[in-house]
Amino acid sequence: MNFVSFQNKLFPYPVFSLNDISKIAPGFNRIQLDRWEKKGYLKKIRRGYYTLFGGDVGKDINRNFLFYAANKIHSPSYVSLESALKFHNLIPEEIFQITSVGTKKTSTFATPIGNFNYRRIKPSLFFGYVLTEPAPNLKILLAEPEKAVLDYLYLNSRLKTVDDFKEMRINADEFHKKVDLYKFLKYLEAFENKALSVRVEKFLSAISK
Secondary structure (H helix, E strand, C coil): CCHHHHHHHHCCCCCEEHHHHHHHCCCCCCHHHHHHHHCCCCEEEECCEEECCCCCCCHHHHHHHHHHHHHHHCCCEEECHHHHHHHCCCCCCCCCCEEEEECCCCEEEEECCEEEEEEECCHHHCCCEEEEEEECCEEEEEECHHHHHHHHHHHCCCCCCHHHHHCCCCCHHHHHHHCCHHHHHHHHHHHCCHHHHHHHHHHHHHHCC
């Protein structure tokens, strides 16, 4: 198979795996991937995952591409924590790695297209995300603002005092605009974690002042 034919078959896959290739092109010689990578036709993201694109087609599209890649290369997972907080305009800082949560072990991948960090949560806490499609062929699992905040507080148990929560620099106006407090508290109940509930109460107090 020449590269043009390969490209046409894989174009609908912004990030594809060896398994994706075997479904679309049975019998494909994987050695060809190394040859095409050396020629710059495609890029290996991590072992077993590739892309035909560099994700460098503009800031917004680039972010969407990286979110999609984050979902794909470590599944099941959804974008959350700092990346989702920034997406929802809840924190001011720029985020220089894509942060996600998933049910597999905590992992970090430094790749040619960016750095990806994954924190492990219990399967029972794998909820509170939406499927978005910001561009054709880019379906992304992204935490709702309520769940992004709770994931962050849950996985950063060192944050305990009102001063700690103020240092998060949560945009209080955006929080009250975008976060459904009823949903937020219902999601909190699902954690079944008394210590977290106490800390959330202090967090809410911190951003109400």
